[in-house]
Amino acid sequence: MMQTIRGFRDILPKHISLWQRVEKEAIRLFEAFGFKEIRIPILEKTQLFARSIGEVTDIVEKEMYTFADRKGDKLTLRPEATASIVRSYIQHKMYATDPIRKFYMIGPMFRRERPQKGRYRQFYQIDAEILGVESAYVDSQLIFLLNELFKRLGLTGLSAHINSLGCPECRPSFQEALLGFIESKKDKLCKNCIRRMDKNPLRILDCKVTDCKDALADAPATLDHLCPACEDHFNTVKKTLEKQKVDFIVDKSLVRGLDYYTRTAWEIQTTTLGAQSAVAGGGRYDGLVKELGGPQTPAIGFAIGFDRLVEVMEQLNEIPVEKSLDLFIVSLGDAAMEKGYHWSCELNQLGIRTEMDFRGKSMKALMKRANKLSAQYVLIAGENELMENTIILRDMNTKEQVSLALETLVPELIKIFKK
Numbered sequence: 001m002m003q004t005i006r007g008f009r010d011i012l013p014k015h016i017s018l019w020q021r022v023e024k025e026a027i028r029l030f031e032a033f034g035f036k037e038i039r040i041p042i043l044e045k046t047q048l049f050a051r052s053i054g055e056v057t058d059i060v061e062k063e064m065y066t067f068a069d070r071k072g073d074k075l076t077l078r079p080e081a082t083a084s085i086v087r088s089y090i091q092h093k094m095y096a097t098d099p100i101r102k103f104y105m106i107g108p109m110f111r112r113e114r115p116q117k118g119r120y121r122q123f124y125q126i127d128a129e130i131l132g133v134e135s136a137y138v139d140s141q142l143i144f145l146l147n148e149l150f151k152r153l154g155l156t157g158l159s160a161h162i163n164s165l166g167c168p169e170c171r172p173s174f175q176e177a178l179l180g181f182i183e184s185k186k187d188k189l190c191k192n193c194i195r196r197m198d199k200n201p202l203r204i205l206d207c208k209v210t211d212c213k214d215a216l217a218d219a220p221a222t223l224d225h226l227c228p229a230c231e232d233h234f235n236t237v238k239k240t241l242e243k244q245k246v247d248f249i250v251d252k253s254l255v256r257g258l259d260y261y262t263r264t265a266w267e268i269q270t271t272t273l274g275a276q277s278a279v280a281g282g283g284r285y286d287g288l289v290k291e292l293g294g295p296q297t298p299a300i301g302f303a304i305g306f307d308r309l310v311e312v313m314e315q316l317n318e319i320p321v322e323k324s325l326d327l328f329i330v331s332l333g334d335a336a337m338e339k340g341y342h343w344s345c346e347l348n349q350l351g352i353r354t355e356m357d358f359r360g361k362s363m364k365a366l367m368k369r370a371n372k373l374s375a376q377y378v379l380i381a382g383e384n385e386l387m388e389n390t391i392i393l394r395d396m397n398t399k400e401q402v403s404l405a406l407e408t409l410v411p412e413l414i415k416i417f418k419k
């Protein structure tokens, strides 16, 4: 039997209604906040991700699906959206006509991690980015937007952890303090962390190994080394969120797994998914557009883990509802089959959920099928009825039946279903 690849999965129709509900709510909110949809390729040059996410990060070192195409070019299935969106902003010189852009995108991402609940190799993200605005108000605005979306989806038990990672101005003093501290804990750290000491010490703070975590519990925090401008920025974010009554926790240890972050970084965490606690993550990346070859442009964005979000909603007993059918047409005999076919298409065109069965089954079998599809109404068209130019409409809930004239059938049905 053919099966999906490990870590890849089908999202079956019986689960789709929650996905659609989230998508609808997210799009409605994004549009209200002035975001425009952007669709980016699933495949990009490997270099794009290596340069933006950072060579010495989990994603680039071990999680990317990278392969050579037939000409030998190195390509990667996108592990996240920010890099591609920034590439697109630069490639199309969007900064020249209007440097301020707000984008959203929804789609699959690929990371080769160990699959488990809430962690897949193909997963989906809902992503939003604001380019061209340095003000701390947009940091608050994105966190406010996320909070509002989760509220509308009825989610409880989520907390926003926020931190500031500083800027190139504050980095040197922080790195010095961090390296000094790490040196003193060297014998307690894993091989990976030791290796990262020279290359990218900040990444050590993101190590998931328990011994490392313990050893680093009192490590210096970026928050204690902010320059006055970063301090001001972070204070405005906090003050604004307080005024907007968005709950948050300042979490000095939050560093996020990508290199490009500066200043505000945050994660929305849940207690309902065990180890996979982050349902969304975001941060400012004021240096990335320039790093990838564009003009200096401040920017900020977030990504929601769509799969995890749906899992949290399912835990909160959000039972996906399957839409029932409006009408099932029971056609008995060839003439009725032909008529039924045309009615069903006409009703489908009008947005009325109508089905019929073309296998030429008996009345009993067709009524059984109507029940299986949870049809609200059944239209019964037999040879006799057609000869008398009438047709029977049966309400499956009340079991009441009425006889309708053929000429006025469709308008009559519209009256029933479009009220």
Ligand code: ATP
Pocket: 080, 111, 113, 118, 119, 120, 121, 122, 123, 124, 125, 256, 257, 276, 277, 278, 279, 280, 281, 282, 303, 304, 305, 306, 307, 308
């Ligand atoms: P984690 O610490 O859980 O690995 P991350 O920091 O790697 O998360 P981000 O790159 O910030 O994740 O991506 C944003 C969101 O995408 C995460 O908060 C999470 O909800 C979701 N996500 C990340 N990786 C996966 C995955 N492999 N499967 C499902 N969802 C994922």
Ligand code: MG
Pocket: 058, 257
């Ligand atoms: Mg990860």
